[in-house]
Amino acid sequence: MAFAKSEPTQKNRRDTTIQLGLFDLVPSLSVTEEFNDNIFLSDSTQKSDTISRVVPALTLQSNWQRARLRLEALGDAGFYAKSGEDDYLDGELGVSAGSDIGPAFAVDGDFRIAKGHEDRGGDDIPTGANEPVTYDEKNTEIALRYFAGDVHYRAAMAFRQLDFDDTALTNGGIANNDDRDRTELRLIMRASYQLGPGREAYGETTFNQREYENTPDDQGIFRNSNGYRLLGGMTFDLTNLIKADLGAGWMSQIYEDSRLQNNEGFSLRAATTWNITRMTALDFRAKREIGETTVTGASGIIGESFDAGIEHELRRWLSIRLNAGYQQDRFEGAGRTDKVTHFGGGVLYVVNRFTELDGSWRYDQRKSNETGHDYRRNRALLTLRLKM
Structure with a gap:
């Protein structure tokens, strides 16, 4: 769950950087102890456990004037005290680069x-x-960006590939997850018009193509699809007081297999941060989109989510936060609807500019119109963050 973060707080928590010529090096490490009273999200047989998580990160950022280069490395290791089969070791490597070609043209990758x-x-x-x-x-x-006076254009091509590994079963067998392997291609085109200082109106079109490696899958279904999303809206950035991106429109996803229900409906994207005072910030997020699933009988998931959070600085070194949200997932064609509510709170103690201590509690509850999908979960977390 994302919590609100006020502008003054963010400024006071800048990562300590190591200067390496024309680059800034930012290393960090976080260690979390979590108690989870329902690690398998089960309604009938709940199992609790304590999870130790270690997340090292390293970022190398250029500070050039007309060009950009950023290298990132992130690790995420989790260790369960009782359920060792659920230990994991995740990681990510990323590189991004960009350049301003003249006063009106830029390219990013x-x-x-x-x-x-x-x-x-x-x-x-x-x-x-x-x-x-x-x-x-x-x-x-x-992505390519072009600036023509008060009109800004952006076009981007995005490619995503997912490859799921097979899974061992409790009966000694192996579950084949190749049916979930897929590639997703998106073409995003956006035009915006400057209405005034900190205000902009925009129109955005996204086309997508989703292709599965196994066609048909083990159930004999062809899950390939094509779709689009149209959004129109406005962005605001009013003297760091209110930052907002509000857009609404229409979305559609057409599936190759006639046995799968095509999905369409209104689309929504909203993100707002309101710095009520220098010490208090309110954050709101909302979206409505079409997601993928391989649940039997379902073509996709139309998901709606709303989240709100508030953060307040009691002192320069001490802040509290509260968060709540609601999510509804409709498994189109399967007749299943899940409703998830969650809320939580936390306290952040800034020991010094190198060290933070974060304690939080989170509660989730899902109610479904299908038996066996309900659950309740409590999570208590204590995190130590180190910035070197």
Whole structure:
């Protein structure tokens, strides 16, 4: 869950950088102890555990004037006290670069490779899985920007590839996850018009193509699809008081297999941060989009989510936060609807400019119209962050 972060707070928490000529090196390390009372998101058989998580990160950022280069490396290791089969080791490497070509033209590129996991209990996790599902992910994006007076144009091509590993089952068998392997291609075109200082109106069109490696899948279904999303809206940046991106429009996803229900409806994207005072900030996020799933009978998921958070600095070194949200997922064609509510709170103690101590509590509850998908979960977390 993302919590609100006020502008003054962010300024006081700048990472300590190491100057290497024309580059800034930013190393960091966070260590988290988490107690989770329902690690498998089960309604009938709840199992609790304590999880130790270590996240080292390293960023190398250029400070050139007309060109940009950023290298990132991130690790994420989790260790369960009781359920050792759920230990994981994730990581990500990324490089992004860009250049301003003249006063009106810019080009940017980004490439990332990652190894991740999905905990047991997820919707697309095989029944009876004895371990998390691991996967490899590649993301590439190339973007062009052009400025013509008050009108700005941006065009981007994005490519994503997912490769899921097979999973061991509790009965000794192996679950085939190749049905989830896919590539996603997106073409994003955006035009915006400057209405005044800090105000901009925009129109955005996104076309997508989603192709699965196994066609048909083990159920004999062809899950390839094509779709689009149209958005129109405005952005605001009013003297660091209010920052907002508000857009609404229409979305559609057409599936290759006639047995799968085509999906369409209104689309929404909203992100707002309001610095009520120098010490208090309110944050709001909302979206409505079409997601992928391999749940039997479902073509996709139309998801709606709303999140709000507030953060207040009691002192320069001490802040508190509260967060709440609601999410509804409709599995189109399967007749299943899940409703998830969550809320939580936390306290951040800034020991010094190198060290932070963060304690939080989070609660999630899902109610579904299908038996076996309800759950409740409490999580208590204590995190130590080091910036070197």
